[in-house]
Amino acid sequence: HGFINQSGGQISVHSKPGDGSTFLLYLPVSDQPPTPLPVDEKPSEKIGGNERILLVEDDHLVQNVVKHQLESLGYQVITATGGQQALNLLREGNAVDLLFTDLRMPGMGGRQLAQLASEQCPYLKILFTTGFAGHDDEGDGLQDNTNLIRKPYHRAELAQCLRRVLTRQGNT
Template sequence: MIRVLLADDDDAMRDFLARALARAGYGVESVDRGTTALAKIQAGERFDLLLTDIVMPEMDGIELAQKASVIDPNLRVMFITGFSAVTLRAGQAMPNAKVLSKPFHLKDLVLEVDRVFDVGSMSGLS
């Protein structure tokens, strides 16, 4: 099973995204901040995708992605953000990462994650 580490400081958004990805067949571990996500990666937990909000307290998603990629160069990264100004910064910092701007439909999120892993839609979302 493909494992996703989801980092988002918005409780409702994090729960919403985690449920959608789980329903689509992904294993999801969700945390409320970048420092907690990084600790999991540093502890040796294996994830296939880091799905992170960019704007978070303590450590933003870009810094998290950069540090996580040093620890696990095979970790794929996808950013989510509601701030268009930081989208460009994310693309410059992590050019291979996908950036998904809020608001988005859950099926769009699942389709983008499916594309990252080159799989047909695993979900029944409509």
């Protein structure tokens, strides 16, 4: 839904009890030629690390893809599917260097999670992600967007963003 809206498209839903539902996704036509995907960086240019990251993502498919990306960059990854589970992992003594959380999740949103996690771990670095285009979404009031990466993103973009946040002073 976020990608469709972000792209200027629409979604139409037709549903009838007993007959099922039809979802029509309309994407805008582009007059631009296709842009080739960037080739993944060479191993010598890899911007990774060995820090420990707490990944909080409620969509299991997205969580698995991102976890794989993070691990391929050399990071140690702990996962949680929601804010409360993430806070429990921190309370149990799981030391992490960075909280990487979706802004929009059922129950506790990413901003609330970040605030509570920062109270437990004052030096915790935080990186937010979202697939929604709006700036008025829950918690998407990030003034300079330096600790926000918008979905979809490429592995190289994620790597650069993580290094920027991990090497910055302070937790945001």
